[in-house]
Amino acid sequence: MPDWFSDKGVVDSAIIGDRGFQYGDGLFETIAIRNGEPRLWQYHMDRLTKGCDCLAIKVPAQDYLIAGLAKALRLADHSDDNCVAKIIVSSGDRDRGYARPFVAAPSVFFGVFPSTVPAMKSYRDGIDTRICKTRLASNSALAGLKTLNRLEQVLARSEIYKTEVFEGLTMDAADNIICGTMSNLFIVNNGDISTPSLASCGVEGVMRRHLIETLMEQGISTDIQAIRLADMNNSDEIFISNSQFGILPVRRCAKMQWSVGEITKKVMAILADAGVAECRL
Amino acid sequence: MPDWFSDKGVVDSAIIGDRGFQYGDGLFETIAIRNGEPRLWQYHMDRLTKGCDCLAIKVPAQDYLIAGLAKALRLADHSDDNCVAKIIVSSGDRDRGYARPFVAAPSVFFGVFPSTVPAMKSYRDGIDTRICKTRLASNSALAGLKTLNRLEQVLARSEIYKTEVFEGLTMDAADNIICGTMSNLFIVNNGDISTPSLASCGVEGVMRRHLIETLMEQGISTDIQAIRLADMNNSDEIFISNSQFGILPVRRCAKMQWSVGEITKKVMAILADAGVAECRL
Numbered sequence: 206m207p208d209w210f211s212d213k214g215v216v217d218s219a220i221i222g223d224r225g226f227q228y229g230d231g232l233f234e235t236i237a238i239r240n241g242e243p244r245l246w247q248y249h250m251d252r253l254t255k256g257c258d259c260l261a262i263k264v265p266a267q268d269y270l271i272a273g274l275a276k277a278l279r280l281a282d283h284s285d286d287n288c289v290a291k292i293i294v295s296s297g298d299r300d301r302g303y304a305r306p307f308v309a310a311p312s313v314f315f316g317v318f319p320s321t322v323p324a325m326k327s328y329r330d331g332i333d334t335r336i337c338k339t340r341l342a343s344n345s346a347l348a349g350l351k352t353l354n355r356l357e358q359v360l361a362r363s364e365i366y367k368t369e370v371f372e373g374l375t376m377d378a379a380d381n382i383i384c385g386t387m388s389n390l391f392i393v394n395n396g397d398i399s400t401p402s403l404a405s406c407g408v409e410g411v412m413r414r415h416l417i418e419t420l421m422e423q424g425i426s427t428d429i430q431a432i433r434l435a436d437m438n439n440s441d442e443i444f445i446s447n448s449q450f451g452i453l454p455v456r457r458c459a460k461m462q463w464s465v466g467e468i469t470k471k472v473m474a475i476l477a478d479a480g481v482a483e484c485r486l
Numbered sequence: 487m488p489d490w491f492s493d494k495g496v497v498d499s500a501i502i503g504d505r506g507f508q509y510g511d512g513l514f515e516t517i518a519i520r521n522g523e524p525r526l527w528q529y530h531m532d533r534l535t536k537g538c539d540c541l542a543i544k545v546p547a548q549d550y551l552i553a554g555l556a557k558a559l560r561l562a563d564h565s566d567d568n569c570v571a572k573i574i575v576s577s578g579d580r581d582r583g584y585a586r587p588f589v590a591a592p593s594v595f596f597g598v599f600p601s602t603v604p605a606m607k608s609y610r611d612g613i614d615t616r617i618c619k620t621r622l623a624s625n626s627a628l629a630g631l632k633t634l635n636r637l638e639q640v641l642a643r644s645e646i647y648k649t650e651v652f653e654g655l656t657m658d659a660a661d662n663i664i665c666g667t668m669s670n671l672f673i674v675n676n677g678d679i680s681t682p683s684l685a686s687c688g689v690e691g692v693m694r695r696h697l698i699e700t701l702m703e704q705g706i707s708t709d710i711q712a713i714r715l716a717d718m719n720n721s722d723e724i725f726i727s728n729s730q731f732g733i734l735p736v737r738r739c740a741k742m743q744w745s746v747g748e749i750t751k752k753v754m755a756i757l758a759d760a761g762v763a764e765c766r767l
Contacts, residue, residue, distance in 0.1 A: 209597045212550075220501040221574070221595055228636035229510030261644060269493075277491040289582070293502070296640075299752050301570070301738035302598045303636065303643035303667055312504055318582050325677070339654040342623030343659070347637060354635035355584065356541070356628060359577075362584035363542060378624070413726045 209316035223312055224296045224305065228351035229473070231295030231312075232256040234411075235275075237320075237449050241286045243274060243479065245448065248411035253294060256350040261307045262296050273315050281317030291316040292364075292452060295353065321370075322483050323450055329486060331456030331465050332371035334385070335446070336434070337361040341377050343405040351408050362386040374458065378408055381434045385445050389413035392432060393468045398426040412446040412481070419467060419479045420472065442466035451481040494682075504593055505577045505586065510634035512576030512593075513537040517555075518601075518730050522567045524555060525761065526729065529692035535632040536576060542562065542588045543577050552597050555756040561640060562598030570596040570730060578635065592668050603764050604652075609754070610767060612737030612746050613652035615666070615726070617715070618642040622664050624655050625763055632689050641665045656685055663713045670694035672733075673713060674723035675751045680709040693727040693762070699752065700760045723747035732762035 209216040224230035235254055237244040241293060250364065254302040257264040278284045288373070293316070296309035303413055339361040347354070355376070365373045372385040384390055384473060391400045403409050417427045437443065443455035443463050454465040470486065477485035505511035515534055518525040529547055530532040538545040551573060559565045574597070577590035588626045604613070618643040630637070638656070665671055665688040666679040672681045679701065680708040684690050698708045718724065724744050733754060735746040751767065758766035 207594055208562060208564060208599065210554070210561060210594050211593070212554055213551045215561075216595055217498050217501055220498055222597070223507070226501070226504070226507040226574075227514075227634070228635055228640050229752070233508075241661060257498055263635050265487070273491070273493055278493060280496075281489060283489060291582070293507075301572070301597075302602075303639045304647055305644065307644045307647050314490055314492050314493070316503070316582075318489065319585075339627060339703075340625065340626075344621065344623035344638070346620060346641060348624075351507070353510055354637045356511060356633055356635045357625070358584045359505075359511045359586070363586065363588045364587055374627050390726035467548070467670070479714055481577060 214225050219298050222277040223298045224355050225293060225312065228303065230260070230305070231262070231293060231353045232351055233287065233291055233353060234351065235448060236290045236292065238286070238288045239482070240289050240362060241278070241352060243290065245411045245415055248414050252351060252411060253292070254354065257294065259350055260296065260347065260352070262294060262309045262311050265294055265311050265313050270313065273313060275300045275313035277317050283319045284317050285320065286296060287320045288334065289318040289320055293319065293353070314395045321449060323453065327371070327453055328484065329465070331454035333369055333457040334343050334372045334374050334455050335365055335377050335459055337364050337386070339364065339381050340374060341375050341406040343377050346404050346406050346438070349403045349407065350353065351410040358386045371453070380433060382434065382437065383407040387446035388447040390432070391416070391427070391446065392437055392440040392465060394436070394440045396468060397428060398425065398468065399432060401428055401432045402429050410446055410450045411447060412451060415479070415481070416446055416472070419475060421476060422464070442469045444469050444472070451484040498577050504579045506574060506593065509584065510587070511541070511542070512574060512634045513541065514572055514574045514634060514727060515632065517573065518572050519559065519569045520566070520763070522559070524571065524709055526696055529695050533632060533690060533692060534573070535609055537633065538575065538592070538649070540627065540631055541577065541633070542573060542646045543590045543592050544591050546575055546592050546594050551594065558596035558598050562599045565598050566651055568601045570599040570601055572599065574634070596663040602730060604734065608652070610732055610746070611767065612735035612744070614650055614652045614738040615653045615655050615736050616740055617663070618654040618656050618667070618673045620645065620656060622649065622658050622687040624658050626686050626726070628691040630684045630685050630688065639667045640650065643730050652734070653752060661714060663715065664688040664717065669726035669728040671713070671724050672697070672727065672745060673718055675717070675721045678709060679706065679749065679751060680713060682713045683710050691727055691729060693729045693732060694759070697727055697757060698707050704756060718742060723750045725753065732757050732765040734741060
């Protein structure tokens with residue numbers, strides 16, 4: 206039943222007709238494959254489960270996901286012991302229109318891509334950031350989730366395309382700094398580590414969680430709170446986290462500048478010991 | 487280069503890898519085909535152009551879109567003189583990650599589906615609505631556009647799945663009523679017609695525009711303003727508009743009830759004369 210066409214001819218209706226494409230009705234996880242194994246798998250599974258619950262999509266079985274991922278890693282051109290895997294879970298391929306069962310049976314797709322870890326220089330000297338003009342809309346129903354509705358991140362990221370800036374930081378409408386387009390933010394002030402609350406928008410990164418929990422095990426608490434430009438300006442050190450690169454020191458945000466400080470270096474060492482080898486200086 | 491897999495095997499990477507699927511980085515138009523011709527084509531083209539400008543996607547040439555649509559209508563199984571066509575314009579198939587050129591070259595897809603016009607009873611007696619719990623986030627950068635980021639509509643629509651309710655109405659965080667999940671709202675009070683402002687969220691429907699402009703030509707003005715539950719409660723008549731069905735009287739929203747009034751009938755007659763034959767009682 207050909208329903209969909211491009212100028213090249215018939216398009217696979219099962220893919221373009223999927224509600225992931227039609228409405229962004231789904232979720233994804235971007236997983237670091239290290240030594241052939243998915244890193245922080247349980248945290249990815251936890252976030253995916255939470256997302257499926259919020260969107261009323263049946264959670265795919267863990268065994269099914271692990272088997273599918275292993276098969277994709279075996280078959281993909283870009284597969285390597287160290288690469289990037291992406292799992293998309295959508296609400297499936299159904300009739301046109303927003304309506305769908307509550308709870309929807311999922312479609313699951315597995316993608317494999319080359320790894321993209323920054324150069325050692327970025328870990329040692331830090332990276333440049335900027336505050337994006339694009340704001341994050343506050344919507345508690347989707348806050349924290351990694352849904353397929355990512356236009357705000359796309360627009361924010363476009364602001365730094367072809368610049369020397371590594372990451373764009375985004376604020377909500379009330380001037381709270383929430384996260385980067387692809388990372389979470391941490392600030393250090395008088396030795397205290399804080400990260401923005403993601404209660405109303407932003408994505409809860411798995412590396413953010415890993416970092417908070419690993420520091421907690423070392424007796425180091427991380428405050429989750431509102432963070433504003435003035436707080437960044439008053440902070441001694443800043444770093445960002447992401448599932449692929451671990452953490453990276455921030456040396457600049459617009460006119461604000463920081464050195465790579467002792468706390469950041471200590472956190473990197475702790476993370477490196479906790480399995481995030483990229484952070485070993 | 488197989489990059490993407492499902493449990494059925496290799497998936498067409500050009501489709502699932504498209505930024506429309508990955509991030510909802512694109513737009514769509516749902517067009518009523520009537521007597522073989524796209525209805526309100528210029529309004530669809532105008533909204534698509536505005537959307538492409540906002541998302542920094544190159545606007546596809548009108549001739550290209552018209553030719554692609556004609557070809558899809560010729561080839562599709564569900565094609566008919568009266569059917570539904572959908573055009574998706576995305577920012578294309580590129581490397582993984584949010585980054586893309588500013589301005590992006592588009593991918594364009596054409597879909598064809600059976601028509602879904604409500605029964606005459608709905609035009610004569612009106613339909614039931616409900617206020618959804620799901621709220622629309624306010625984000626002026628995307629307000630009014632028909633982007634592929636439609637999770638709010640999906641969640642709102644899920645609230646009325648398998649109920650007798652025809653449409654769910656959605657509010658912003660400040661309790662302003664904005665629009666239906668798939669329609670725009672009009673209220674009539676002492677003969678005055680109003681429709682919610684879409685300055686910070688909601689979708690600017692082509693039928694809403696057609697209605698406002700057609701009424702204007704008849705010397706009837708439509709106020710665009712904030713509308714709250716109390717305004718609905720105080721109104722004499724209510725109707726909703728959509729590109730496929732034209733307008734439908736609302737007879738109920740939760741406990742509020744209305745009759746199909748004279749103004750609504752007059753608007754339906756005006757619209758029917760202006761080419762929306764479904765509205766002819």
